[in-house]
Amino acid sequence: MGLLEDVVVNAKSAVNVVGKTAGKIVDISKLRISAGELNSEISKRYESLGRMVYDAQKTDNDATDLIKECVAAIDDLYEQLDAVNEQISAMRNRTICKGCGAENPQSANYCSKCGKKLEEPAPEEPEVYDAVPVQEQEPQPEAETEEPKDE
Numbered sequence: 001m002g003l004l005e006d007v008v009v010n011a012k013s014a015v016n017v018v019g020k021t022a023g024k025i026v027d028i029s030k031l032r033i034s035a036g037e038l039n040s041e042i043s044k045r046y047e048s049l050g051r052m053v054y055d056a057q058k059t060d061n062d063a064t065d066l067i068k069e070c071v072a073a074i075d076d077l078y079e080q081l082d083a084v085n086e087q088i089s090a091m092r093n094r095t096i097c098k099g100c101g102a103e104n105p106q107s108a109n110y111c112s113k114c115g116k117k118l119e120e121p122a123p124e125e126p127e128v129y130d131a132v133p134v135q136e137q138e139p140q141p142e143a144e145t146e147e148p149k150d151e
């Protein structure tokens with residue numbers, strides 16, 4: 001049973017960490033990283049949940065409470081993901097002043113706080129996930145196995 005409890009404890013601390021960072025994030029690339037982390041955390045949670053159910057079945061243990069906690073942790077992560085995604089879409093419609101860091105509506109030409117001319121935000125920057133310590137389990141792309149056909 002120790003293993004199952006570990007999984008739940010880890011779930012809780014992970015949620016706390018993400019919650020803390022989400023509160024003070026102001027820049028969109030960090031938000032994107034956050035969303036990516038939340039997504040991978042959710043995947044991990046699902047995996048743990050499956051393992052719990054499996055172990056419980058195997059060992060004839062009642063894991064109902066642990067499963068409930070894990071489900072609650074997943075719900076919590078989804079809520080955070082929603083919040084992060086909302087922030088991302090809100091920020092897409094804003095221009096951050098490079099002079100003072102104030103948020104201005106995208107339509108504004110000058111900062112409402114310091115009066116500095118606002119630069120057009122770069123349109124749709126590509127998703128750059130640098131410095132993300134998440135091991136992605138990307139499926140290996142299937143090798144091209146096109147065999148030359150003899151006519």
Ligand SMILES: [Zn+2]
Pocket residue numbers: 097098099100101102111112113114115116
């Ligand atoms: Zn400003």
